[in-house]
Amino acid sequence: MWVWIVVAIVVVVVLWAVVAYNGLVKLRNLVQEAWHQIDTELQRRHDLIPNLVETVKGYAAHERATFEAVTEARAAAANPGQSPAEQAKQENVLTQALGRLFAVAEAYPELKANVNFLQLQTELANTEDRVAAGRRFYNANVRDFNTRIETVPTSIIANMFHFVQAEYFETEDPAARQAPTVSF
Amino acid sequence: MNGLGSALTVGAPLLMVAIIVVGVCAAVWNYKESKRRAAAIDATVAAHHLGHLDEDPARSTYFTSPPFGVGDNRRSRDVVWGTLEGRPFETFLYSYETHTTDSDGHRTTTTHRFQITWVPLAGPVPTMRMTSDNALLRGLTHLGAKDLEVESHAFNQQWKVVCDNERTGHAILTPRMIERFLQPDVGGRAYTFEGAALVSIAPQASDLGDLQFVVGMLNSIVDLVPRFLFEAPA
Numbered sequence: 001m002w003v004w005i006v007v008a009i010v011v012v013v014v015l016w017a018v019v020a021y022n023g024l025v026k027l028r029n030l031v032q033e034a035w036h037q038i039d040t041e042l043q044r045r046h047d048l049i050p051n052l053v054e055t056v057k058g059y060a061a062h063e064r065a066t067f068e069a070v071t072e073a074r075a076a077a078a079n080p081g082q083s084p085a086e087q088a089k090q091e092n093v094l095t096q097a098l099g100r101l102f103a104v105a106e107a108y109p110e111l112k113a114n115v116n117f118l119q120l121q122t123e124l125a126n127t128e129d130r131v132a133a134g135r136r137f138y139n140a141n142v143r144d145f146n147t148r149i150e151t152v153p154t155s156i157i158a159n160m161f162h163f164v165q166a167e168y169f170e171t172e173d174p175a176a177r178q179a180p181t182v183s184f
Numbered sequence: 185m186n187g188l189g190s191a192l193t194v195g196a197p198l199l200m201v202a203i204i205v206v207g208v209c210a211a212v213w214n215y216k217e218s219k220r221r222a223a224a225i226d227a228t229v230a231a232h233h234l235g236h237l238d239e240d241p242a243r244s245t246y247f248t249s250p251p252f253g254v255g256d257n258r259r260s261r262d263v264v265w266g267t268l269e270g271r272p273f274e275t276f277l278y279s280y281e282t283h284t285t286d287s288d289g290h291r292t293t294t295t296h297r298f299q300i301t302w303v304p305l306a307g308p309v310p311t312m313r314m315t316s317d318n319a320l321l322r323g324l325t326h327l328g329a330k331d332l333e334v335e336s337h338a339f340n341q342q343w344k345v346v347c348d349n350e351r352t353g354h355a356i357l358t359p360r361m362i363e364r365f366l367q368p369d370v371g372g373r374a375y376t377f378e379g380a381a382l383v384s385i386a387p388q389a390s391d392l393g394d395l396q397f398v399v400g401m402l403n404s405i406v407d408l409v410p411r412f413l414f415e416a417p418a
Contacts, residue, residue: 133355
């Protein structure tokens with residue numbers, strides 16, 4: 001009788017361990033998939049920047065320092081194989097450089113009215129919205145994954161199979177800085 | 185024993201009379217309230233040059249998320265539509281019935297009423313339901329469905345969010361949208377993003393006195409939905 005009880009307990013524990021392990025693997029894959037999605041959107045963002053710089057150059061060629069800062073920040077951000085935290089750091093530098101580029105554009109009314117510039121600006125804003133949405137989805141998955149790793153009893157399985165915490169991707173969200181528009 | 189018997193003999197008819205009086209009062213109040221509500225709706229329709237139908241069964245099948253598709257004898261009454269400040273909307277009183285049977289076999293029918301107001305989105309999105317901590321509205325989300333959690337603890341405490349596509353859910357719930365949903369005017373009702381519509385579900389019939397406020401509030405939410413959700417990537 002006791003043997004069967006022990007066997008039943010062992011079977012239940014093994015089944016639980018399998019389910020917990022599979023759950024962690026599934027979450028880790030989801031985190032990776034969400035990161036690849038962000039990577040795609042960041043690539044799209046980086047691809048827009050050379051055209052944007054060239055368009056601004058056509059009207060404000062003497063703002064060389066600003067163009068160089070954007071180009072350098074873009075090159076650093078587009079460097080492949082960075083961790084989410086490193087990537088976030090580079091993206092923040094790029095966002096600041098782009099902010100200065102748009103500040104330059106403010107001083108040139110003809111540039112602000114340029115159709116190509118307006119289109120690039122809209123596309124960049126859309127892409128940044130996509131990056132922000134991807135970041136929220138990625139971070140939500142990281143939060144789930146890390147919580148699972150840290151909480152008992154799943155933490156036992158996580159330690160046994162060397163699951164490590166995923167990094168959050170924390171960038172400045174250009175959209176979040178704008179004040180909300182509320183109409184009643 | 186005789187005293188108890190005579191008390192019952194006198195008390196039972198008195199109780200019956202009391203029940204009848206309460207019932208008649210309730211019926212009169214209901215009648216007067218429905219007349220007042222109908223007059224208020226007519227006034228709103230006339231003031232804003234809106235369309236109006238007493239009842240339209242087709243509206244009961246417009247949406248599929250709860251409270252639609254639940255119960256039986258589904259009805260859509262006092263359908264009002266048109267534009268307010270240049271933006272289209274539609275509102276109607278939606279009701280359905282559910283039935284329960286007690287241990288003695290007595291069947292009780294309950295009528296559930298919701299004021300539905302919806303405004304169009306720029307394009308279709310996967311269904312996302314949001315219910316506040318209002319007990320009457322909590323039942324609209326399926327039990328056991330995964331609640332989408334965002335970066336705001338206050339939002340997570342106040343709203344239960346269930347969506348068909350989590351990625352789109354996180355895309356809609358931008359920091360500004362989250363902030364909007366934490367403002368007091370948005371509370372007290374449930375919201376559904378379904379197809380190309382944002383639907384508001386209020387747990388009681390409205391006389392449309394708050395129509396402009398509700399439509400304005402819904403449009404303020406629609407304006408915060410990121411445009412890229414409706415556009416193919418370049």
